[in-house]
Amino acid sequence: MPPRRLGVNIDHVATLRQARRSPYPDPVTAAVMAELAGAAQITCHIRGDRRHIQDADLPRLRDAVQTHLNVELAATEEMLGIAERLLGGHRHRHRVTLVAERPGEVTTEGGLDVASQKDAIAAACARLHEAGIRVSLFIDPDPRQIEASALPGVDMIELNTARYAEGDHGDLRRHVAAADIAARLGLELAAGHGLTHHNLPDLVAAVPGIVEYNIGHSIIGRAVFVGLDRAVRDLIDLIRSPLA
Numbered sequence: 274m275p276p277r278r279l280g281v282n283i284d285h286v287a288t289l290r291q292a293r294r295s296p297y298p299d300p301v302t303a304a305v306m307a308e309l310a311g312a313a314q315i316t317c318h319i320r321g322d323r324r325h326i327q328d329a330d331l332p333r334l335r336d337a338v339q340t341h342l343n344v345e346l347a348a349t350e351e352m353l354g355i356a357e358r359l360l361g362g363h364r365h366r367h368r369v370t371l372v373a374e375r376p377g378e379v380t381t382e383g384g385l386d387v388a389s390q391k392d393a394i395a396a397a398c399a400r401l402h403e404a405g406i407r408v409s410l411f412i413d414p415d416p417r418q419i420e421a422s423a424l425p426g427v428d429m430i431e432l433n434t435a436r437y438a439e440g441d442h443g444d445l446r447r448h449v450a451a452a453d454i455a456a457r458l459g460l461e462l463a464a465g466h467g468l469t470h471h472n473l474p475d476l477v478a479a480v481p482g483i484v485e486y487n488i489g490h491s492i493i494g495r496a497v498f499v500g501l502d503r504a505v506r507d508l509i510d511l512i513r514s515p516l517a
Contacts, residue, residue, distance in 0.1 A: 276484075276513060277477065277483070277484055277485070277512040277513055278313035278314065278484065278485050278486075278512075279312050279313060279314070279488065279505065279509050279512060280312065280313065280314035280315065280316045280343060280463070280465070280485055280486065280487040280488070281303075281304075281312040281315055281316065281487075281488065281489065282315075282316040282465075282487055282488060282490075282492070283300040283303045283304050283307065283315060283316070283317055283489065284316075284317055284326060284489055285325065285489060285490055285494075286298050286299070286303040286493060287300045287317075287325035287326050287327070287330065288324065288325040291324065291325055291327075300317065300326065300330055301330065301333045301334055301337050303493075304334055304337060304338055305337055306501050306502065306505075307501065307505050308338065308339055308340055309502070310501065310502045310505035310506050310509075311505060311506060311509045312340065312505055312509075313340050313341070313485075314340055314342075314343050314368075314485065314487070315334065315338045315341070315342055315343065316343040316344075316345060316370075316465075316487050317331075317334060317342070317343075317344060317345065318345035319331065319344060319345075319346050319352065319355065320346075320347075320374060321347065321349070321351070321352075321376065322376060328355070331344065331355070331359050332359055335359055335360060335363060335365075335367060338365070341365065341367060341368060342360075342365070342367040342368070343367070343370055343409075343487070344356060344360065344368070344370070345369075345370045345372045345411070346370075346371065346372065346374075347371070347372060347373070348371045348393065348394055348397040353397055353400055353401065356369050356401060356404070356406060357400070357401070357404045357406075360404070360406050361405055361406060362405050363405070366405060366407060367406065367407070368407040368408070368429075369401050369406050369407070369408055370408075370409045370410065371385055371397060371398070371408070371409075371410050371411065372385060372411040373385045373386065373411070383413060383433060383435075384411055384412035384413035384415075384418060384432075384433040385411055385418075386418070387410060387412060387418050387421040387422050387424075388418055388420075388421040391421055394410070395424045395425070398410075398425065398426040398427050399424075399425060401426065402425065402426030403426075407428060408426050408427050408428065408429075409427065409428070409429035409430060409431055409463065410422045410424075410427060410429075410430050410431070411430075411433060411465075412430055412431070412432065412433065413432070413433045414432045414433065414444075414447040414448050414450070414451035415447070415451075416450065416451070416454055419451055419454045419455060419458070419460075420458070422458075422460065423458045423459075423460060427460070428460065428461055429460060429461040429462070430455060430460050430461075430462060430463070431462075431463040431464060431465055431485075431487060432448055432462065432463070432464045432465075432483070433465075433466050434448070434464050434465060434468055435466045435467050437467075437476065438466060438467025438468055438472055439467060442475070445475065445476065445479045445480070448464070448476065448479065449479060449480055452480050452481075452482030452483065453482075455482065456482055461485070462482050462484060463483065463485035463486070463487060464476065464480070464483045464485070464486055464487070465486060465487035465488060465489075467490075467491075468486060468488045468491065469488075469491040470491070470495070470507055470511060473486070473488075473508065473511050474511055477511065477512050477514070486512055488508060492504045492505060
């Protein structure tokens with residue numbers, strides 16, 4: 274099994290910037306610092322309401338990120354066009370993660386309902402794959418959704434860990450089962466949403482099949498007090514600990 278890796282979501286650096294409509298703090302600078310601290314991926318989410326990441330951030334991130342850039346977006350015509358234009362055919366073959374998105378939500382409220390929107394999502398995945406973009410789907414740890422996600426062009430799924438992160442420790446059982454299904458289908462497994470240095474160790478220990486953790490809010494929040502370098506390095510130590 275490959276070493277577990279950390280993806281750092283830099284959205285909330287942009288959130289802070291947008292609060293004052295200032296040129297700083299710069300999410301691209303945060304991405305570079307996170308990579309220097311050992312992050313194996315940089316994640317950002319360009320939303321329809323542009324509350325944090327802006328269109329102008331994407332080409333700068335695409336060109337600055339030396340590991341992999343993972344752009345979360347909804348499967349709308351606008352967003353698919355942005356992905357094709359900015360990421361298609363790029364030398365690094367960056368990734369798009371398709372997510373559910375509702376106007377006005379504070380943060381992503383749940384996983385993509387692939388099972389009931391399979392034709393539309395399959396078409397979006399095929400379109401991205403044809404453009405040379407790697408594709409993953411952000412879904413709940415539900416067997417029906419995982420089975421539906423085994424689509425042409427999809428090589429990874431990211432499990433929504435919100436219920437576990439909000440205190441439902443029993444939800445670990447769903448993630449264990451999800452990892453077994455993903456392995457059977459040949460899908461690489463990522464996880465994210467609400468994870469912190471407090472709740473991460475139990476998840477890492479219980480579900481060794483998860484190879485990538487995408488974490489943002491808790492890293493940026495903790496960085497206010499301990500610095501971004503330490504906030505990133507501490508989580509890398511947690512996910513790679515032999516005791517985890």
